[in-house]
Amino acid sequence: MAAAEAKPESMAISSPTPDTAQELPTSTATPTTKASKKLSLIPLIFLIYFEVAGGPFGEEPAVKAAGPLLAILGFLIFPFIWSIPEALITAELSTAFPGNGGFVIWADQAFGPFWGSLMGTLKFFSGVVNVAAFPVLCMDYLEQLFTVFSSGLPRRLALLGFTLTFSFLNYMGLVIVGYTAVVLGVISLFPFILMSFIAIPKIHPHRWVSLGQKGVKKDWNLYFNTLFWNLNFWDSVSTLAGEVEKPQKTFPLALFCAVIFTCVAYLIPLFAITGAVSVDQSEWESGFFANAAEDWVDGYFADVAQIIAGKWLKVWVEVGAVLSTIGLFEAQLSSCAYQLLGMADLGFVPRFFGVRSTWFNTPWVGILISTVFGLAVSFMDFSDIISSANFLYSLGMLLEFASFLWLRRRWPAVNRPYKVPMGLPGLVIMCLVPSGFLVFVMAIATKTVCMVSGLLTLVGIFWYFLMNFCKSRMWLGFDTVRERVEDGDVE
Numbered sequence: 001m002a003a004a005e006a007k008p009e010s011m012a013i014s015s016p017t018p019d020t021a022q023e024l025p026t027s028t029a030t031p032t033t034k035a036s037k038k039l040s041l042i043p044l045i046f047l048i049y050f051e052v053a054g055g056p057f058g059e060e061p062a063v064k065a066a067g068p069l070l071a072i073l074g075f076l077i078f079p080f081i082w083s084i085p086e087a088l089i090t091a092e093l094s095t096a097f098p099g100n101g102g103f104v105i106w107a108d109q110a111f112g113p114f115w116g117s118l119m120g121t122l123k124f125f126s127g128v129v130n131v132a133a134f135p136v137l138c139m140d141y142l143e144q145l146f147t148v149f150s151s152g153l154p155r156r157l158a159l160l161g162f163t164l165t166f167s168f169l170n171y172m173g174l175v176i177v178g179y180t181a182v183v184l185g186v187i188s189l190f191p192f193i194l195m196s197f198i199a200i201p202k203i204h205p206h207r208w209v210s211l212g213q214k215g216v217k218k219d220w221n222l223y224f225n226t227l228f229w230n231l232n233f234w235d236s237v238s239t240l241a242g243e244v245e246k247p248q249k250t251f252p253l254a255l256f257c258a259v260i261f262t263c264v265a266y267l268i269p270l271f272a273i274t275g276a277v278s279v280d281q282s283e284w285e286s287g288f289f290a291n292a293a294e295d296w297v298d299g300y301f302a303d304v305a306q307i308i309a310g311k312w313l314k315v316w317v318e319v320g321a322v323l324s325t326i327g328l329f330e331a332q333l334s335s336c337a338y339q340l341l342g343m344a345d346l347g348f349v350p351r352f353f354g355v356r357s358t359w360f361n362t363p364w365v366g367i368l369i370s371t372v373f374g375l376a377v378s379f380m381d382f383s384d385i386i387s388s389a390n391f392l393y394s395l396g397m398l399l400e401f402a403s404f405l406w407l408r409r410r411w412p413a414v415n416r417p418y419k420v421p422m423g424l425p426g427l428v429i430m431c432l433v434p435s436g437f438l439v440f441v442m443a444i445a446t447k448t449v450c451m452v453s454g455l456l457t458l459v460g461i462f463w464y465f466l467m468n469f470c471k472s473r474m475w476l477g478f479d480t481v482r483e484r485v486e487d488g489d490v491e
Helices: 041-052 060-066 068-096 103-111 113-145 152-171 174-202 205-209 220-230 234-243 247-276 300-309 311-346 364-378 383-410 424-443 447-473 481-487
Strands: none
Touching: 041 174, 041 234, 041 247, 041 311, 060 068, 060 220, 068 205, 068 220, 068 234, 068 247, 068 383, 068 424, 103 113, 103 234, 103 311, 103 383, 113 152, 113 311, 113 364, 113 383, 113 447, 152 174, 152 311, 152 364, 174 247, 174 300, 174 311, 205 247, 220 383, 220 424, 234 247, 234 311, 311 364, 383 424, 383 447
16 A cells, blocks of 8 residues: 555565574564563563463362363463463464564465455354453452452442553553563462462372262363363464563573463462362362353352461462453453564554554553453353453464464474474374364364354454455555565565
8 A cells, every 4th residue: 555654674574485494573663652671581481481371279060060180180280281382383474574463473474365364253252251251250359358349339440440451551662561460360369379378287088089079970061171271372372472581592492481370370279279179070160261251259269268277368360360351461462462563564454553662662442441441241141241352362373373383384494493303294284283172172162162253253254345445445554565565575
């Protein structure tokens, strides 16, 4: 588009040729704003941790659904078939294409602008629903401490205050968000570390091999959704790649540390609690992601803390849960905002979506749009919408796996500072296993979820053609980097 300003060559996300090793640029920052500080290793590890988990909160339904043994096996095995492949793919593609936008860039470079735009829409819808979930979770835990937040105007005002306050923290800068995540992570995990140590003398190992109480039917839908929602979103941090210090080196190490950190944070409390207490299996309920926000009301970990050590630890766990929701909210909001920034850089949304603050160099429009969407959903009864977000995320991940394999096949010589140490056949097998699980998650979805997900997918398709129409009529300003890059693509 002639009216749009072209970016300097250093900011373009160029398409590499198949025969020439080429290092792609790392910055998508707008040149009219001051340079912002970059994320270093430790804050990035904790941001990834909060993108994925945020603590053991939410793993309890796996015990309720299938008993202690299968819950433990799930959190032991599932990282190898899901989390590690997703983290490896994120490490390779984030270092090969280190710009804001992450998975949007990958789908665009692999299959073209239509698929890049659709990937962005699917992941954005999924992300903002999660943004909406965390203030609700925070209120559900706060009401255990202060009953005034259980319903009515005080609850609605608290939801609004939470969302606006911590959205402003995002506006102040990603480095601030990163170090806040470090503090929140340490404080929210400490009561679980303490509870696990206190539980050691009370552990009876035979409880770990229990398949659950007799007569209690296995709920496989709940079980697999609990594992899925507690161990996914590793790729969300890819939208921040342009804001990371030396991403080619930092990203792989941060993802490696975060995978170990997250798995240990889930397994130690699970081993300790299932071994130390023997209670009615039906009481193990708390996981929001498998059902809806209201299921978090009676956080079972908090009750177990009281059984093991007394009410003081129960209160500490509940405070830790509140702090964890803050970290989850900050991490997910950052991912959504910088995704919009990356999509603006690629010309998938109007240039206005990528405007940065002159004070903090943060994408304030992206933060505002993500916050408004999150607020709108947070006041709704959204159990089916949450399941739809799960469905949309699965669609996006299937497209992401396909993009990864096609990029490796099409451009094998591209400079990849980190490269998954497998040939193409091994990579296909690595992606087939989690892809099968994604298909299973979508197959067990309800008709309502399928209809809502189908409608939102159609919205994404309509959005792509609407933006193309606006470009052709020159109604809105778009960056032209994407069109100029396509002219040099190799067929």
